[in-house]
Amino acid sequence: MKISILCFDLAGNAAGRAFLLARLLEPLGTVEVVGPCYGDGVWEPVASERVPWRALPGRRLPRLAASLPAMLRLADGDLLYACKPRLTSAGIGYLKRIGSRTPLLLDIDDWEVGFFLRSGFWGTIGRAVNLGNPTGLPWTWLMERLHRTADAITVASRFLERRFGGTLIPHARDTDAWRPGADDPAESRRRLGVDKGRVVMFLGTARSYKGIQDLCEAMERLGRPQVTLALVGTDPTSAAGRALADRYPGIRLVGRVPFAEVPRYLAAADIVVVPQRDTSDTRGQTPAKLFDAMALARPIVSTRVSMIPEILDGCGCLVTPGDVGALAGAIGYLLDHPEEAAALGQKARARCVADYSFTAARRRLFPLVERVMAGR
Template sequence: MKTSVLCFDLSDNAAGRADLLARLLAPLGEVEVIGPRSGPTPWMPVAGGPVRYAGVPERRMPGFIMTMAELARRADGDLVYASKTRLGSAGIGYLKRILGRRPLLLDIDDWEVGFYLRSGPAGTLGRAVNFGNPKGLPWTWLTERLTGLASGITVASRFLQQRFGGTLVPHVRDTDAWKPGSGSPMEARRRLGIADERVVMFLGTPRGYKGLDDLGAAVAGLGRKDVRLAVVGTLPESVLGRDLARRFPDICLAPPIAFEEIPSFLSAADVVVVPQRDTPDTRGQVPAKLFDAMALGRPIVSTRVSMIPEILEGCGLLVEAGDVSALGAAIARLLDNSGEAAALARRARERCVERYSFSAARRDLFPLIEQVTAGARARR
């Protein structure tokens, strides 16, 4: 069986979820990720991996209609799996479902319309009339309203499951390949320019709602010369990178890294922090990097947002979103109590293997795929 995974922008971090879906489906046969691309190549962290990508340059409306037609032609899998309720993925999936009569799975890992609500009523109104941008609010709203066209739905969080239904498939990790001790932490420290200091690390795509300001202030507030904050995934020369370096002079910044390099960098961390804020953007999200740290058995501090408390119950420290003082205290607690940190890290690894591994996800996902493909075969 061949599966065509649809991604609305191959050059953006949206490709991360599409890449995960492709890896999960690899045992079932050929898999290809297809979609528009806003840049010349797929998103750097996944570009060198085992998943095959095929994209066409992104265009604005009305030219995007021709882009959709070309991508629909290329999406020739026996199963179409659209990642996110976006026109460049779900919209093409709906075309394949209606015109090509292909079984369509729709994966929802973000509340996409929620991204447009943070700008307030005036900003949302302005975005609502932006019909020229295929990633804009009108088309995103439309594709979200049409989810009933899918043969089946998978979601990445409880919030999304309550909103859209479907089968829960979190941002799982390959715990057979990623284990404590994986990678080369000394090489990662060398690249970060950190020698003997303790490392507090954030690894991921920088966004305002991810709480980097809170984390920088929390680590600075510790006032400890033996602790360095490393932010991996932020270009030092970017606007955000320059701003972080100006406000937190001791910070270590590293550009985005390949997916295969994650074990080395996270293994160099004494504490991994996921300081998610509570906003319309994040209520449907579960940060994928949470599962990276769990798979690799790292001590974790995060916030009580979305599904994070359920995931980290008994195997990580939780604070209220935006509480810089509590965040700093939790980081210091793990740095100063190696026994507790090791016990939490061990339980996080065990939880990841049990609930958030490839094998755990496939137990739920593969029967769903069999159901929708069998139904399609019966209708032919």
């Protein structure tokens, strides 16, 4: 069996979930990620992954219409699995299903329309009339409305499960390959330029809804110069990176790193912080980097947003989103109680193996694929 994973933009971070699903489905046959590329190449963190992919140059409407025949030809699997209800992923799947009756799964890992709501009334109105952008609000709203066109749906969080139904498939990690202690913490710290002291780490892209400002302010309020804050995934040459470095001179900034290199950086972390804010962007999200830290038994501080309290129940520290004082207090507590922090990390690892490993995800995903293929 061949499975085509439809990604709406291989140059963006949507490729992360697409490549994850491809890895999960590898035991079932040939798996390939296909779709447009609205950039210079595949998203850097997954570019070195051993997952086959094919791409076409991304286009805006109306030129996109001329690319539709080629995009439909790319989707040549016996099963189509569209990542996100977007025009250039789910839309291609809907069209292909109408024309060929190819079985179609739809994966929803974010509330896509929610990303537009933070723009306020006039911002949302402005995006609503932007029909030339295939990832804009009108087309995204339509793709969400058509979600029941798919034969089955998978979702990445409880919020999305309530909103769209489907089978819950949270982000997962290969806990057989990612093992605590496989990388030397001292070498990892040298990689960050940290010779001594403790390291608090954020892993991911520095976007406002991810609470980066809250974390930086919490570390400033904590007032421990011997503790280094490392932001891995934030380009120090970008406007956001330069602004953070100017405002908080002691932080370490590391640009995007290949997914395979993530454990080498996390080995340096005494604490990993995932300070999500409570916004329309985050209510449907489950931060993928949470599972990176869990797989490697890192102590975690996060916020009570979306599904995070369920995931970290009994194996992490939780604070109210946006509460800088509480965030600083939780970080300080784990720094002052390293044995308790280590125990939380081990519990997080055990939870990841039991519920968020490749094995756990496949237990839920494979029967769904079998049912969809049996009904073709």
